[in-house]
Amino acid sequence: MKKIFKFKLMDRHKRILALIKENKFRLLFAMAFMLLVGASTGAVAFMIKPILDDIFFNQDQRMLKLIPIAVIIIYLIRGAAEYGHSYLMNYVGQNVIKKLRDELYANISDLPLSFFYREKTGRLMSRVTNDVSIVKGMVSTAVTGALRDCFTIVSLTFVIFYRDWQLASYALVILPVAFYPVYLFGQRVRKVSTGCQECIADLNSFLHETFSGNKIVKAFGMENYEKKRFYDKTQSLFKIEMSQVVAKSLSSPVMEILGGLGIGFIVWYGGHRVISGTSTAGTFFSFMAGVLMLYEPVKKLAKLNNNIQEGMAAADRIFDIIEYESDIKEEKNPVHMTRGPHTVRFENVYFRYEDDWILRDINLRVNSGEIIALVGMSGGGKTSLVNLIPRFYDATEGTISIDGIDIRKLSIASLRDQIAIVTQEPILFNDTIRNNIAYGNRNATGKDIFQAAKAAYAYDFVMNFPKGFDTTLGELGSRLSGGEKQRICIARALLKDAPVLILDEATSALDTESEMLVQKALENLMKGRTTFVIAHRLSTIAYANRIIVLVNGKIVEEGQPHELMQTQGEYYKLVQMQFKK
Ligand SMILES: Nc1ncnc2c1ncn2[C@@H]1O[C@H](COP(=O)(O)OP(=O)(O)OP(=O)(O)O)[C@@H](O)[C@H]1O
Ligand SMILES: [Mg+2]
Numbered sequence: 001m002k003k004i005f006k007f008k009l010m011d012r013h014k015r016i017l018a019l020i021k022e023n024k025f026r027l028l029f030a031m032a033f034m035l036l037v038g039a040s041t042g043a044v045a046f047m048i049k050p051i052l053d054d055i056f057f058n059q060d061q062r063m064l065k066l067i068p069i070a071v072i073i074i075y076l077i078r079g080a081a082e083y084g085h086s087y088l089m090n091y092v093g094q095n096v097i098k099k100l101r102d103e104l105y106a107n108i109s110d111l112p113l114s115f116f117y118r119e120k121t122g123r124l125m126s127r128v129t130n131d132v133s134i135v136k137g138m139v140s141t142a143v144t145g146a147l148r149d150c151f152t153i154v155s156l157t158f159v160i161f162y163r164d165w166q167l168a169s170y171a172l173v174i175l176p177v178a179f180y181p182v183y184l185f186g187q188r189v190r191k192v193s194t195g196c197q198e199c200i201a202d203l204n205s206f207l208h209e210t211f212s213g214n215k216i217v218k219a220f221g222m223e224n225y226e227k228k229r230f231y232d233k234t235q236s237l238f239k240i241e242m243s244q245v246v247a248k249s250l251s252s253p254v255m256e257i258l259g260g261l262g263i264g265f266i267v268w269y270g271g272h273r274v275i276s277g278t279s280t281a282g283t284f285f286s287f288m289a290g291v292l293m294l295y296e297p298v299k300k301l302a303k304l305n306n307n308i309q310e311g312m313a314a315a316d317r318i319f320d321i322i323e324y325e326s327d328i329k330e331e332k333n334p335v336h337m338t339r340g341p342h343t344v345r346f347e348n349v350y351f352r353y354e355d356d357w358i359l360r361d362i363n364l365r366v367n368s369g370e371i372i373a374l375v376g377m378s379g380g381g382k383t384s385l386v387n388l389i390p391r392f393y394d395a396t397e398g399t400i401s402i403d404g405i406d407i408r409k410l411s412i413a414s415l416r417d418q419i420a421i422v423t424q425e426p427i428l429f430n431d432t433i434r435n436n437i438a439y440g441n442r443n444a445t446g447k448d449i450f451q452a453a454k455a456a457y458a459y460d461f462v463m464n465f466p467k468g469f470d471t472t473l474g475e476l477g478s479r480l481s482g483g484e485k486q487r488i489c490i491a492r493a494l495l496k497d498a499p500v501l502i503l504d505e506a507t508s509a510l511d512t513e514s515e516m517l518v519q520k521a522l523e524n525l526m527k528g529r530t531t532f533v534i535a536h537r538l539s540t541i542a543y544a545n546r547i548i549v550l551v552n553g554k555i556v557e558e559g560q561p562h563e564l565m566q567t568q569g570e571y572y573k574l575v576q577m578q579f580k581k
Contacts, residue, residue: 012319013312019099020139023092030088031147036081038151040074045159045290047071053282085148093140101132104318111321112328113392114353122205127321130200131314134193138311142304149297149304156297160290163283167270171262171291182302185251190309192244197314199237206233251302259295266291328391334411337418341368342402342499342530344389349398351384351553358384359553362398368499371531373544375574381553382534383424386502389532390419402500420498422506424534426485433462434469437491444495455521456491457514458484482509490518494525501531507540515540538575547571 020027047067054063108124116124160168210217210226217226270287273279344366351359358381366372374382387393388400391407400407407415428436437452438444444452449469453459461484465471473479480488486509493501503522507515515537523543535541542561549557549570557570564571 012323013315015319015322016096016100016135016139016315019096020092023095026088026092030085030092033081033085033088034148034151036077037085037148038153038155040078040081041152041293042155042159042290043074044071044078045156045286045293046162047074047286048289049163049280049282049286051282052285053280057281089145090140093136096139097132097136100135100318101128104128104132104322107322107324110326111324112326113387114327115324120205120208122203122208123201124321125208126197126201126204127318130204131197131317134197134314135311135318137307138315142307142311145300146304149300152297153294153301156290156294160287160294163287163290164270164273164279167266167273167287170269171266177258181254182251182305185247185254186305186309188247189244189306190313192240192247193310194313194317196237196240196244197317199233199240203233203237206230248303248306251306252299255299255302263288263291328394328412329408330412331409334414335405335409337402337405337410337414339418340499341528342418343367343404344500344530345401345404346385346388347399347401349388349395349400351381351388351393351396353384353393357553359388359395362555364548364555366530366532368530369528370546371526371533371544373541373547374532374534374550375536375538375541375547375571376550378536380550382550383504384553385550386421386504386532386534389500389502390416390421418498419500419502420493420496421502422486422489422493422504424504426482426489426509428473428480428485428488430473432470432472433465433488436473436488437469437495439492441495448495449491452491452495453488455494455525456487457517457521458487458491461487483511483514486510487514487518490522494521499529501526501529503532504534505536506533508536538578549574 047070050063051067054060055067105128108128157168157172160171206229210230217223266288270279270284274281274284344364346362346364349359349362350357351362362385364372374385376382384393388395389407391412394408402410402415402418429439434446434449437449437458441448446469450459453462453469462469462471486506490506493503493506506522507518510518519540533541533544541547544561547557547559547561547564548555549564551570557564557567559567561571565575
């Protein structure tokens with residue numbers, strides 16, 4: 001059990017420790033301040049004896065002047081040291097958290113698409129915001145506060161031993177007894193904390209879904225249903241938080257009761273010694289003050305265990321993601337694909353997401369300058385097929401090659417650099433229209449951006465906005481109509497000007513007239529490029545060199561449009577059906 005804990009600490013949390021170590025000079029200064037805080041606390045307890053014995057009992061005039069000044073100086077030093085310590089330690093904590101967040105975000109961004117489909121957005125957000133904050137609790141309050149408390153305990157222990165070593169020895173016997181229940185509560189806190197954070201992650205994902213999908217909630221009159229679901233979730237969170245509160249709050253009273261026993265004993269035994277004349281009242285009160293002042297840092301140390309347990313649980317969830325291995329891997333020395341016309345080839349490609357085959361035995365060669373249209377029923381696997389080209393997913397079997405090189409041998413960045421995509425759902429970011437069009441192409445000039453927008457028939461409607469191309473989009477471009485969003489996505493792909501072009505239902509949301517116009521721009525763009533077009537509206541692919549009909553993941557027909565019309569197969573049937581409509 002201990003071994004696993006140690007192994008984990010070494011293996012997983014050593015990265016956190018490494019991050020903490022980067023701040024070693026700050027830590028050294030903070031430690032110096034901590035020593036001062038500890039020493040001054042001890043000094044306060046120490047001063048009780050001269051105050052009582054010299055001022056009150058002996059009525060020493062000199063001491064009456066000196067001691068108050070000493071007390072003020074001690075508190076001044078203590079205050080300054082507290083501030084320095086707190087500032088530096090929080091600096092270290094915040095700094096570690098920033099780096100941890102950055103690393104987490106960088107890792108999440110690099111994970112394959114399949115990961116994002118599996119994990120809910122809200123849960124991932126919860127990892128980056130909530131869990132990281134909990135780790136901060138561990139680093140800046142726990143780990144660092146612990147050192148200060150330890151110093152304080154050491155200095156106070158010194159004082160009480162100096163004042164009365166026999167009594168101090170008795171008092172120390174109680175400590176381990178007090179710590180055992182605290183250890184047990186810590187274990188429980190860690191367990192409950194995991195449940196609690198999972199619950200919060202779940203809540204976040206629920207909020208994300210129902211806020212971004214609020215239109216559907218309203219359209220289907222599901223407000224009350226969602227409210228009820230939310231109440232249920234907050235109820236489970238409430239319950240779990242309360243069991244955490246129980247575990248956390250029980251550790252204090254348990255210690256307090258044990259502490260009370262100890263103090264009762266000290267009063268009885270110490271009082272006895274003062275009355276019998278073996279000790280002075282000053283010694284007794286100085287000792288007593290030391291013990292009482294010990295209580296606070298010891299209590300904090302006990303809570304520290306709770307913080308560490310919570311932090312470790314959160315760190316585990318964070319490292320689960322940081323250490324998640326992407327299944328889309330790059331070779332050690334990948335081939336860098338240079339720009340130019342490319343031939344894309346699928347050889348015996350099979351693909352599945354989970355159990356069922358989505359694509360079966362795909363053999364396809366698309367030369368540069370060729371326009372391939374993929375048609376077929378919804379769910380037939382068209383989007384899945386084109387997703388394999390930029391390696392959003394890897395083929396389960398078979399190979400896909402560009403210019404004869406297996407795409408798994410290419411550097412992923414250089415591969416994706418060759419491809420411009422208009423995806424089936426238009427995805428835009430909450431940024432200006434200008435930046436959305438120039439996405440991935442930061443060097444584009446204003447003129448390039450205008451040209452791309454003009455070709456995609458986006459220029460006019462954008463210029464109608466008061467701020468034109470500097471208008472920012474609401475979340476997910478919700479201020480734009482479906483067709484407007486599509487046109488911005490097309491402009492973005494046009495600006496990328498890549499040799500391989502993938503258009504997945506790129507113009508499906510446009511009216512017939514705009515579609516015809518955008519189509520012309522696209523046709524111009526397709527010249528000399530390797531193009532994959534997916535379209536349900538068959539009239540829009542009349543210009544394709546070759547049509548591939550995909551049914552249940554298999555290519556059932558292939559040929560030029562007029563040939564396919566003559567053979568009167570699947571394509572013919574699709575055309576007939578649309579024509580009848
Ligand atoms: N991320 C995914 N995980 C699991 N299954 C998926 C995923 N994406 C798609 N599928 C499944 O793969 C099959 C093919 O989907 P795909 O999106 O490729 O079809 P499509 O031909 O593009 O359909 P449409 O014309 O409706 O866009 C469908 O049955 C779909 O449910
Ligand atoms: Mg699709």
